[in-house]
Structures are given as C-alpha cells and as structure tokens.
Amino acid sequence: MNRAIFIALLSCFFSLSAVAAVSDQGIMTPDFNDRASLQRGLKIYSNYCSGCHQLSYMRYKEISIDLGIPNALFEENLLPKYARIGDQITAAMTPADAKRWFGAKAPDLTLEAKRRSPNWIYHYLQSFYQDKSRPLGVNNLLLKNVAMPNVLEHLQGQRLLQCKQGETAFKAGHGCRTVAGEIKGRISEQDFKQIAYDTANFLAYTADPSRFERESLGLKVLLFVALFSVFAYLLKKEFWRDVR
Template sequence: MTDHWIVRLACAAAMMLASSLAGAAEGGATLQAGNDLGDRASLQRGAQLYMNYCSGCHALKYLRYSRMGQDLGLSEEEVMTNLNFTGVPIGEPVPVTLPKAQAEKWFGKMPPDLSLISRVRGSDWIYTYLKSFYLDPSRPLGWNNRLFPNASMPNPLWEMQGLQHAVHGKPESPGADAPVTGLTIEQPGNVSAAEYDQNVRDITNFLEYAGEPAALKRQKLGVWVILFLALLTFLAYLLKKEYWKDVH
C-alpha cells in the first residue's frame, strides 16, 4: 500500500513540474546559452567584451587579472594592454571604474559585483538577460528587460544588437499594463544577429568561468582521474583473477 502511495506522489510531482515548466515556456522561459568552458577562444573573446562593455559598472572582486591571464593563456603584457583599463597591478582583482556617487545618481545604487552571478542566476539566465533588453520610454534610462522587468541598467550592447522593441499582448484586465509577449529588432545593430548571439554567449562563458575559475583545472584533472580509475579497475580485476584462480 505504501509503495503505491509513493508512486502516486512521484507521478503527481512529475506532472506539477512539467506543468510549471510549460507555463514558464509560455511566459518567456530562459534561452539555452550553450556555452563551453573548454573553448579558450570564446573565453578570451568574452573577457575582452566584458572589459570593454561591462567592467565600467560591474567589478569582479573575486577574480584577479593574473589568474585570468594564466587560465586563459594570455601573457602579462596582453592582459595589461587589452584587458586592464584601470591601471591596478596585475595581481589585483578586477575593480569597477564607476564612482559610487555617480552610480547612485544614475542608477539609484551601485551596480552589483558580477563575480558570482553565474552561480546565483545560471548561465542560461545571463544569456537570456543580455538578449532581452528593449526600448521603454517609461523607464528613467529608456530601457527595460523582459526577463528582469524594470531593471535599472540600460542595454550596454545596444550598438551591436540594435534597437529592440517589445511586442505587447492584450491586457489581462481593464487598466492593467499590456504584457510583453515578444521582442523584435526594428533597427539592426552593427553586427549580424548570429554574431551578436555569439558575443553574448562569449560574455556568458566568461562570467561562468569567473564564478569558478577552478572549474577549468578540474576539467583537465578529470581526464587523469578517469584514466587512473580505469587502471585501478584493471589491476583489481587481475588481482581478483589471481586470488580466485585456485578456488573451484
């Protein structure tokens, strides 16, 4: 009897989960980033894009320039010339260049540090967020975000993406705001849609790396661990055969 109830509860939970996922998809679920930490070229491009478009407002206080250069295969000169725009020593973490007073004046508060954003939100969320900005005259800075409504920041990548507008559906009740049902590019940016998607994916990849730099080394060590376990299994098999060969 107990087993039947467990099965029923499991089925009900599965149905509820499927229903919630379907509802999320209808309401604009997150897109699949499809990034790859093993793609060093993507990480290098993502680091460059982040430093050029994001580091002015967002710090990476848990990632040092020296560690980034080491992990991404960049020399000290390349890091200091192409990625370090603040002038701090290479052994220091990535700071923010935006003064606190100006941040509070423009955004109402200091933009958050993004060192752990991928571990808090997930890579798919970051990828979708960077593709979900649209023009909204009602907002103080003229921008809104479908994934994160009423976000305080403008679209830092608008020149690449172009000017995106919201497609509104029918209000649920009289006087209510019309829901955003889609997004459309009305003025193309200076790169193609495919190139923009790749740029966003590169930034997402870099932020996932920044959230846990040790993940790169763990992946490299993982191959050797698997080989060691395979060798150990083979030796254990030989030992077992030797031990039991005289037992009938």
C-alpha cells in the first residue's frame, strides 16, 4: 500500500519535471534544475534590480554555492566593491532615498516569490505599459499605479494598453492587454519572455533555497520510512495472528 503511494508519488515528480516550464495558458513553473536559467536570473537581478531591491535574507556565498559559481569567480565579477562574500545582499539605494525618489520603499525581493508567486513575477515583468498620467510614464496591469520604472523597457520595447470597447484597466475581469508600441526593443519577444522566466525562476530560488537539499533528503527519508512501514506491518501481522 505504502509502496504503491510512494511509486505513484515518484512518477508524479518525474512527470512534473517533464512539463514545459511555461504552459500553454502562460503559467510558469520554476525549474531549480535549470542552473543556466538561475544563473541568467542572477545576472538580470544584478544588472537591473539590485540597485534598488535587496535580497537581505540571502547571502552572496549561498548563491555562489547553490548556483555552481566558483567562489573566486563570484568575488571577482559579481560581488559589489563594498561587500564581502559572506554578507547579506543589500541594495545601494537607501529606504529614505526610495521614499523621496519614488514615493515608496522598494520591497525586499527575497521572499517575493512566496508572498505572491513565481508566476506573478513572470507576468508582472511583462505587464508594463505607457501611461502619461503616471509620474514615471508607465503603469502595470498587475500592480495598479506601480511606483517602479520599467527598467527592462529597452529590452522589451514600448508597450501600449489595448482594451476591449468600454473597458478600462484594473476592473475585475477587464479585457485589457498590452501590445507592442512604436519603439521596438533590443531583443525578440520570445527572448524577453525567457528573461522574465529566468528572473522569476531566480526569485523562486531565493525564496526557497533549502529546496535543493530538502527534496533530495526527502526521497531518502521516504524510502526509509516506506521500508520501515513494511517491517512494522509484518511485525504487527505476526503478533496479531493469534487474536481471534
């Protein structure tokens, strides 16, 4: 019985990992085994996010170990001048500056993928559009009156809001989406989707770094408990044979 459950569970995991990272409905599933994607995600975080957003519960060292980046290489290329490899990841912008410049603190991103979801981040990065009424000239379909500038705009290109007749954004069940504007981005739409995916995947990792260790240990523990259950069952059966 237990064994059957275990086997069913195992096959479930394998089939899950075989599913494409982004489904037809556009729902992304993080893939921690895709190390290249996680490393690209780190690159995007370092280049575009880390100026304002901290990953304060994460240490540089842990990332270098988990993502398979040699320590020396990491220190030389990825570590900010002010930080040491064992430090927690802080941003250059202070909260006070953030308040002054953007009117809001830039949230810590360590747990963002748990607080919302990796899928939310994936779509959020693609949902910016031009909005003249906003101080930064952009708005976001997933986060009304967003205080963040569209830092990836030069890659994605300008996006415009397109709504069905009579509809406006941010109403429940609104029929709005964003479409390509006149200024084209530096990379193709497909490549940009990959960038959004890698970032979401990387943040899913920072929210749950124990997952590498957890799942491999978990399989061993389950195997042991399943085996133990078999012996416990045989023991019980042996003792209860004479009970009528």
